[in-house]
Amino acid sequence: MSALGTHEHRHISPTPETAEAPGVSPIRALWSVFGDRRRPLVLAVVLRALAAACMGVPVAVIAWSVEQIRTENLTQNDALGASAVVVAAVAGQYLLWFGANHLAWVSTFHAVGEGRIDALRHVERLPVGTVAARGSGDISAVLGADHEQIALFAHAGLMNLVGGAALPVATLAGLAVVDPLLAGVTALSIVAAAPVFVLVNRAFAEQSLSRADTLAEANGRIVKYVQGIATARSFHQVGPRLIWYREAVARMRAVNDALAVRITPLAYVSIGVVFLGVPLVVAGCGYGLLGGQVDAFTAVVFLVVVLRVYTPLVQVAVEAEALRLTDASLQRIARLRSLAPQSFPARETAWPVGHELTFEKVRFGYRADQPVLSDIDFAAAPGTTTALVGPSGAGKSTLLALAARFHDPDAGTVRLGGVPLTDLTQDQLFDAVTVVFQDVYLFQGTIRDNIALGRPEATDEEVQAAARAARCHDFVSALPDGYATRIGEGGQTLSGGERQRLSIARAILKNAPVVLLDEPTSALDPLNEQAIQAALGELTAGRTVLVVAHRLSTIRDADQILVLDSGRIAQRGRHEHLLSRPGMYRRLWSERERAANWRLNT
Template sequence: MIAMVPYLFELLDERGRRHLRTMLMAQAGQGVLQGLGFLFVVPLLATLTEAPVDWSRLWLWLVAIVAVVAAHHVLLTRSTSLGYLVGTDVLTSFHERIGNHLATLPIGWFRGDRTGPIGRMLGKGTMDVANIPAHLLRHVVVGLTAPATMIVGSFFLDWRIGLAFAAGATLCGLALRLLMVVVRRNDDAYEHDIGATASRIVEYARQQATLRAYGVLDRPELGTLEESLVRQEGSQSRLTIRGAWALIAFFGTLQLVVTAVIALTVALTLSGTIALAVMIGVLIVTLRMLEPISQLGELAGHVQVNADAIGRVRTLLAVPPLPEPVLPARPSGADVELVGVRFGYDEGTTVIDGIDAMIPAGSLTAVVGPSGSGKSTLLRLISRFFDVSEGSVRIGGHDVRDLGSAGVSRLTAQVFQDVYLFEGTIADNLRMAAPDASDADLDRVARIARLDDVVGRLPHGWDTRVGEAGSTLSGGEKQRVSIARALLKDAPVVLLDEATSALDPANEAAVADAIGELARHRTVIVVAHRLSTVVAADRILVIERGRITEDGNHETLLATGGTYARFWNERVRARGWQLR
């Protein structure tokens, strides 16, 4: 339980750590005073049972008890106020540290399946972590220090009773440990399943058109949302049931220890080993010791859940960011060079397996190959969404790691298959690439990307709001906004991944012309299956299983009769197919 304290120190700044240290000392003092208050009852009772009563000593113990209780309440007030203050510090530091860390992570780390868990971490996880110093930590510290004080004091009453208390506390500690292990193991599974469910709910809301078109709403056994809900229900049931059995085992152990201590104390009294007053005092101490330990058991599940929340935050903060250079290099040109590039998303897997290529500035290079061959991954490496496992990616003569993420971002503009538009107007989404762009600049790139047709028919033109993730626009319209945004950025290197895949045939030629115009002044690398784009390329790279197997222009590769020739013939046949 107390192991979560170092984690809190990691999350806090120096001011927060100072408050936390003061709070812990106040809580520990509170527990010691609580234990002393109950121990002082024993000499008080012994004094009362003496004949004659030593009134001076009686008043001494009464004053001692009153002083201990008063000091206890002072520390209680202080530690409670500090708990809320530290909780606020944790909230502030929590969001700040996670936000800053997320901004340093590789862009490729942000997969769709992480949306739900991160959202839950920043929502419920935030309150769980802040709840530890604000509410739970006082019960944990007092629940440990008060019994420990009473156990140490019991040795001064009788060493056998002290040993009994120590042995009983050890058994209770083992039972408590078992309870927390059970909760931790099942809570991990529950949090994983509930995070997956959150991601599926977002997916379910966004993909209503597809789900309804294929009747998945009427067949829940085919939907991942239904499966996620079933898994979440099962993991929640296991957490509740197994936690309940572990809690029963803890309280059973506690009651067994209390019964054994009481029986030992009574036996020692009947044998004349200890006085009656001492027996009464020991019984009072035993029953009062029961309260903080019971509270530990009742709160153990909550403490473990909140400690797990801290663990998830630490796991996130442990994800290594992309290393950034102290002094970013200055590129000389816009050529792109790949030297011995190897990369795999997971350890032991290889997606790009030794690619060497020199792509001169101002050229149009098409990348083709079967699905899963590594085409999109190659563009992501050039954009520095990830760092290569081996080799280097260079832009303008410098490794992208020496240019830094900000430098690579300034040099490149990307148009990928999955276009995301932010809530706002069409103009707002374009000006993300160039905040100072004029209306004339918007009109210019709109004409090239054929976005002017879309803007012209919308009721509010450039001021039309696109909705969440561009939900009010079609796939082709969003793609055109993305292409126009890349044009407006005016970066020397443009990367397009199936940029024309969502466009209708009527606009395919127009967008191909836009890509050709880009190539006159920029280095353009495009992953495409469209015939017009492939034919217009200065150079075509064929990638299979993460390697370049063919390299040349359209005529050269057709004459070779290899993979590209087969690819071309298939596309020609598909394009010539029609209904009769």
């Protein structure tokens, strides 16, 4: 991570473990996610319920037939008609089932795909610090696993839930025609199991959100481990020694144990209470037969059909569990989308005059009670270089982040050409400012794609001209595929100096009038540093430049040096002026001179 991100993990945005998800019912949240795709999903639910109702038609036909046989009124035409009704019901059931599944699949995958894109666009509008505070694991889980859970439930689980609930209702309705009292006895166990089911559902909802958050954290740690596997192996922090990852897995196991040990038995209790209806129906039939209130044909119907009422409810219980997992995913998506985006004007209302960058009484902190910068007041004129120096933690990179509007100040104003950054549109701001980080990130794709990141419409000649200015054309041309060479994620197939020069090439190609440099030469060998210093000369010529400097020798010719200490500007001036006066700058320079004379004692 670049220096601009070193403090951003302490941003006041809620972490996945502590944030409160908005209190929205899962069905309402699902309704919101589907947007314009709601109508086909609703139609799919209706068709699935009708398909389940068709499954109850044979029960009603059997009950009617039994009654006709008992009263000796069944004719051949009645039998043929009953058979035709059953065949039509079965055929209708499959047609409705097919239509429901088709609509559910199509609407679900369109809605979830659009939802992923919308969520990603929302992330793009968030302040950079807020995104860093969420963590890559949490955001990738929301965009990936959480949306996948919604897709799985909406096209399959929801249909099974509706079908599993509609079939017992249809069957009970048919049984009520035969004998209302026995139908009431059949429904009694379902009523008794309802409170247990509600209790289990509530407990599972709480654990599901905790499980999803813990899984996101564990996945984030896996990603970090893979990215840093070389470092982990070099320090023998792999396998059982990988404590920081094992802790996340242990929390995951604890959450799953809570689901399995405490909640699953309760779920089985609710199912068991439902199936207590079987002996109740048997007892009711026996009592009715002995008392003469129930005839043998009716008893046979109830004894044969009773499991058709209870068995689908097991599927309802299973899909209710999936509903809670989906509810957790919906809450996590809603939690991400509830983060306030960084606001920009919809259209241009102010136009900067020139490209002077000014800070006016700026105060900022990642926590409200811990300011990182206080009373920052300076101006960086066009065509000049302003260097930011000071000890670690003084606020240098944070100041650079405010200039790029990765954060907004808590107080005071940052202006570009006399206009507050908050009054500029995204295009105005991003066209005016470019940042070269200390730790370069290159995206998967070709070298040309990475150079042209800021100007995708650039011609090959313009890309190569920027590469020449950044002193990277020679090593790119020497690659087997030249500018079409594909690089791995993060640019790990290139050296640090090569990645840095490519990042300068894309900044040169972007041609922004304001350049922010986060010490791009601090960790390079002398040859690479010399090449990059020459490239930076091409990049910064005639521009407004802010540079965070750790190597003081690189900013001797800066037009203005700001010395930061504990978030305040302790000194300001040119190199010779600051060196001639007692203070932090002279102490830093003395330390630099002493370090330069360090030798290995043999």
